[in-house]
Every structure is written in structure tokens, then in C-alpha cells.
Amino acid sequence: MKALYSFLAVIVLILIATLGVNVANMSSVFGIIVPYLAFVVFVGGFVYRVIKWGKSPVPFRIPTTCGQQKSLPWIKQSKIENPTSALGVIVRMALEILFFRSLFRNTKTELKEGPYGPQLAYGSAKWLWFGSLVFHWSFLIIVIRHLRLFIEPVPFFVQMLDGLDGMLQIGLPPIYLTDLFFVVAVTFLFLRRILIPRVKYISLPADYFPLFMIFSIAVSGILMRYFYKVDIIAIKEFAIGLAQFHPVIPQGIGVIFYVHIFLVSVLFAYFPLSKLMHMGGIFLSPTRNMISNNRMVRHINPWNPVLEVHTYEHYEDEFREKMKKVGLPVEKE
Amino acid sequence: MYKGGKIIAALIIFVAFLTFPIFYNLGKANAGPDVPVVQQTATTQCVEPAEYMRANHMQLLNKWRDSFVQQGKTEYVNSQGKTFEISLQSCLQCHSTGTVPNAGGASIPASNTGGVSNPALNTSDQFCVSCHNYASVKPTCWSCHSGPEGATK
Numbered sequence: 243m244k245a246l247y248s249f250l251a252v253i254v255l256i257l258i259a260t261l262g263v264n265v266a267n268m269s270s271v272f273g274i275i276v277p278y279l280a281f282v283v284f285v286g287g288f289v290y291r292v293i294k295w296g297k298s299p300v301p302f303r304i305p306t307t308c309g310q311q312k313s314l315p316w317i318k319q320s321k322i323e324n325p326t327s328a329l330g331v332i333v334r335m336a337l338e339i340l341f342f343r344s345l346f347r348n349t350k351t352e353l354k355e356g357p358y359g360p361q362l363a364y365g366s367a368k369w370l371w372f373g374s375l376v377f378h379w380s381f382l383i384i385v386i387r388h389l390r391l392f393i394e395p396v397p398f399f400v401q402m403l404d405g406l407d408g409m410l411q412i413g414l415p416p417i418y419l420t421d422l423f424f425v426v427a428v429t430f431l432f433l434r435r436i437l438i439p440r441v442k443y444i445s446l447p448a449d450y451f452p453l454f455m456i457f458s459i460a461v462s463g464i465l466m467r468y469f470y471k472v473d474i475i476a477i478k479e480f481a482i483g484l485a486q487f488h489p490v491i492p493q494g495i496g497v498i499f500y501v502h503i504f505l506v507s508v509l510f511a512y513f514p515l516s517k518l519m520h521m522g523g524i525f526l527s528p529t530r531n532m533i534s535n536n537r538m539v540r541h542i543n544p545w546n547p548v549l550e551v552h553t554y555e556h557y558e559d560e561f562r563e564k565m566k567k568v569g570l571p572v573e574k575e
Numbered sequence: 576m577y578k579g580g581k582i583i584a585a586l587i588i589f590v591a592f593l594t595f596p597i598f599y600n601l602g603k604a605n606a607g608p609d610v611p612v613v614q615q616t617a618t619t620q621c622v623e624p625a626e627y628m629r630a631n632h633m634q635l636l637n638k639w640r641d642s643f644v645q646q647g648k649t650e651y652v653n654s655q656g657k658t659f660e661i662s663l664q665s666c667l668q669c670h671s672t673g674t675v676p677n678a679g680g681a682s683i684p685a686s687n688t689g690g691v692s693n694p695a696l697n698t699s700d701q702f703c704v705s706c707h708n709y710a711s712v713k714p715t716c717w718s719c720h721s722g723p724e725g726a727t728k
Contacts, residue, residue: 285593289586296582392596394603396711404711411715414633471630474710475607482605485596494626525585544577 245436248450252458252505259504263497272500273480274489280507287514292522299545305534308347312538324534331533338530342378345371370434377427380420381456383407384463387418391474391481413468421464428457452518455509462502470498608709610702619669622651622659633714636663663720670702 262268305311309323325331337343350367353360387404390396408416432453435445466472476492477499483489513519525531558565558572565572576582621628622635642648643661651659659665707713 281593285590289590292582292586293576296576296579300577389596390711393599394709401711401713405713414637414714415712471634473626473630475629475706478710479605479607482596482600485600486603486605488605522589526582 244445244447245450248447248454251447251451252454255455255505255508256458256501259501260497262504263500269491269500272504273491274484276507277484277503280511284510284513287511288519288522291514291519292526295523295526300532301528302541303532303534303536304529305536306529311534326533326535326538328533331531335525335531338527339524342371342374344530345374369430373427373430373434376423377431380424380427383420384418384424387420391478392485394478394482415467417468421460421467424460425457425464428453428460432457448516452509452512452516455505455512459502459505459509462498462505466496466498466502470496472496472499608705610706620655620657621669622665623653636666636716663716666703 259272262272305324309320310318311324312319312326319326321327321330322333322337325334334343346368348367348370349364352363352365354363355361383403386400387407389400390404393400407418407420410417410419432450435441435449435453472495473492476495480490480492480495509518513521558574562572562574623631628635639651639661642651649661651661653659703714
């Protein structure tokens with residue numbers, strides 16, 4: 243049901259773009275105004291949310307149990323999982339962001355029928371990690387590859403990535419490997435949500451909607467590249483026009499192109515409002531991004547109120563004469 | 576903000592990445608590729624209409640290749656009933672240096688008898704290449720097939 247709502251929402255978006263361009267002739271709305279708005283909402287919303295997060299109190303360093311903390315010299319410290327140096331933290335964050343280290347630790351819990359009744363069993367579960375890794379890396383490569391349509395001359399690394407991606411040279415234009423990986427990975431992430439009862443139970447429309455959006459964006463792009471061909475040269479001139487703030491709507495471009503960029507725009511505008519913000523959030527993971535030096539360094543709570551302290555020295559200075567008079571011992575004469 | 580400096584610095588880098596195309600294209604002309612114009616007359620049109628070719632020529636070539644290599648066909652009948660010889664050289668008959676002398680000697684004067692190429696306009700032999708550079712595509716065809724001068728670049 244929740245999946246259905248999200249699915250319908252995406253279908254409605256596709257219809258809006260199709261009808262808007264084909265029937266209402268609003269290609270400049272869908273080609274120019276909506277993308278600009280989406281970009282502004284995306285950048286503004288992203289920055290706003292990260293700054294808002296930045297303003298919230300930072301908790302005390304949390305040494306997680308996944309690595310041996312620095313201790314006695316003869317106990318081997320886990321320098322990356324429980325780092326006491328900035329370098330260790332950088333490596334830990336890099337592993338987290340580039341290779342999803344925490345997700346790699348994912349386990350599954352099952353009740354199994356043992357000899358003495360049901361038994362709790364834990365096992366390694368790497369499929370989610372693997373699917374996510376394929377998904378995110380393909381996504382990144384696809385985004386970088388799109389730069390070839392936005393900048394002229396095309397830098398070498400984009401050309402190289404493009405060549406690598408099409409290295410199997412199947413068909414003309416050659417099939418991109420990431421296109422295949424991407425669709426398979428999104429499908430996997432979706433099936434996981436509807437086929438595993440526990441995951442299905444906790445899935446919300448906000449979990450399905452991005453999946454459907456991303457899937458539709460991928461499919462529209464693939465259709466455009468391999469089936470309903472569009473004039474790439476005209477599109478590149480249009481894209482550069484957008485980047486130069488002189489956009490000119492290309493002539494004779496199929497509606498599939500508008501569907502594609504409308505979905506992308508909606509996804510971008512939706513990004514800061516949604517769980518997709520984990521792109522920025524992962525950098526602020528409190529259990530990952532702080533040096534585990536709780537007991538090596540004195541940490542002063544940054545939001546402690548500034549109290550006026552009356553130390554004993556001050557006290558004695560103030561009352562020395564009176565203290566002497568009544569015969570109380572004083573430290574300084 | 577706690578660790579505000581680092582967060583702001585990271586955000587600035589992020590926004591710089593996002594606006595990279597804006598700065599990269601700043602002040603450049605949005606001119607598109609410099610594709611040599613091929614004059615179209617009643618008798619000399621492209622294999623299929625030019626709008627179709629612009630987006631679909633690679634698929635047409637793929638079809639040509641398959642029908643030549645797999646089915647042994649040597650001729651292609653286009654949507655208007657005109658017949659073309661299936662060969663990459665057919666394309667180059669019209670899309671090549673034309674009569675402009677070519678130092679590399681790789682142009683094919685013999686196939687230029689159609690008189691399609693207008694030497695005044697068609698001063699470049701970069702028909703395929705200029706477009707492909709612009710779109711950042713590098714067909715590998717010319718590593719085996721003989722192509723127009725400059726196609727291998």
C-alpha cells in the first residue's frame with residue numbers, strides 16, 4: 243500500500259511532464275524554470291540543513307565497541323576502528339563513506355530449530371552492503387559521466403570514465419556497465435523492502451518514493467540513450483546554456499527528455515527534505531568522526547555556562563583580617 | 576556552531592563542486608561543434624533524413640554492420656526507397672574533405688565524384704570528429720576501418 247502510493251506519485255509526475263510539454267506546450271517551464279528552481283532548493287536546502295545540524299550539541303566522544311580502545315601497552319589497539327589520532331579518524335571516515343564500513347558489519351538474526359527447541363542464530367549478511375555499494379558507486383559514476391553534457395571541453399577524467407564504463411562495446415552507442423548495475427541494484431533494494439517482512443513493516447512511503455524516482459530516472463535515461471534517441475548535440479548546447487544562464491529550449495527534442503529532467507529536478511528539490519540527506523549526514527556521524535581520546539584529553543563541555551567561581555584564595559584574601567582576628571589559621575600571612 | 580569552521584569549509588567545497596559547470600563555462604561561447612556543412616540538394620540527401628541521422632546514425636551503422644557481416648547484404652534501401660551501398664566508405668563519400676587537397680592523402684578523391692561536397696563550405700575533414708569531440712564520444716571503428724583524415728584523432 244505504502245509502496246503503491248509512492249509509485250502513483252511518480253506516475254503522476256511523469257504524466258505532469260508529458261502532458262505539460264506535449265499538450266500545454268510548456269517546455270520552457272519544464273526545461274528551464276523547474277531545473278533552476280530545483281537547483282536553488284537543493285543547494286539552499288542542503289546548506290540549511292547541514293548548518294542546522296552543525297548547531298546542535300555535539301555529544302561526548304562515543305568509543306564504539308567495534309575496535310579495541312587504546313589501553314595498556316601490551317593490548318593491541320585497533321587504530322582505525324578506535325582511533326586516537328586524526329589520521330585514524332580520517333581513515334575511518336573514508337572507509338565509512340567510500341566503502342560503507344558500518345553496513346559491512348550488518349548481521350542477520352534468525353530463530354533456528356535446534357536440537358533443544360528454537361535457537362537464536364546470528365550470521366553475516368553482506369547482500370545489503372554489496373547492493374548499496376553497487377548502487378551508490380554506479381550513481382556517482384553516472385553523475386560524473388553526465389558532466390560531458392554540461393561542460394566543453396570535456397575534461398580527461400570524464401572521458402576516461404566514459405570509456406571505462408562502455409568498455410564492453412556492446413551495441414552502438416555502447417552499453418554502459420553502470421546503467422546495468424544501477425538498475426539491478428535499485429531493483430534489489432526495492433525487492434528487499436517488499437520481500438523481507440520485517441523490512442516491509444518498517445518501510446514508509448518516504449522509503450519507496452526515492453527508489454521509484456531513481457528507478458524512473460534511470461529507465462528514462464536508458465530509454466533515451468538506447469531506444470528513443472535524442473539529439474545529443476542539441477541537448478548539450480541546451481545544458482551549457484543552462485549553466486551559462488542563457489538557456490535556449492532545443493527544437494525537436496522528444497518528450498522523454500523532459501520527463502527525465504523533470505524527474506531529476508523533483509528528486510533534487512526533494513533531496514533536502516528527505517532521508518536522502520544522509521549524503522551530508524554521514525559526515526556528521528558522531529560515533530565515527532571523533533577521535534576516541536575520552537580519557538587522554540580533558541574535554542570541556544562547550545555549552546557549560548560560565549560561572550563565577552569563588553576560589554579559596556579569593557575567599558582568604560577577602561576575609562584574611564577577620565579570620566586572623568578570630569584565630570583561624572590562614573595560608574598566606 | 577560546534578566545529579563550525581570545518582562544516583562551513585566542507586559546505587563551500589560541496590557548493591563549489593555543484594557549481595563547477597557554471598564556472599567552467601563562464602565566458603565561453605555556447606557555439607556547439609563546428610560541423611562542416613554538407614549541402615543538401617534534391618539528389619544528395621543523407622542516407623536518412625538529417626534529423627534522424629543526427630540522433631540515430633550510430634544505430635544505423637550498427638544495423639549496416641550486422642546486415643553486412645551477419646546477413647551478407649551489401650545494399651541498404653532507405654525510407655525513401657533510395658539504395659545505398661553498405662560501407663563506412665559510403666558515409667565518407669559525402670562526408671569527407673571533398674575536393675580540398677588533403678596533405679595526409681587519406682581523403683578519397685575517387686569517391687567524391689558525387690559532387691556533393693561544396694569546397695567553399697566543406698573546408699574541414701572533421702565532419703565526424705568535431706561532433707564527436709563535442710559530445711565526448713570516441714568510436715573505435717577507425718582502428719580497423721579506413722576513415723576520414725583526422726577521424727583517428
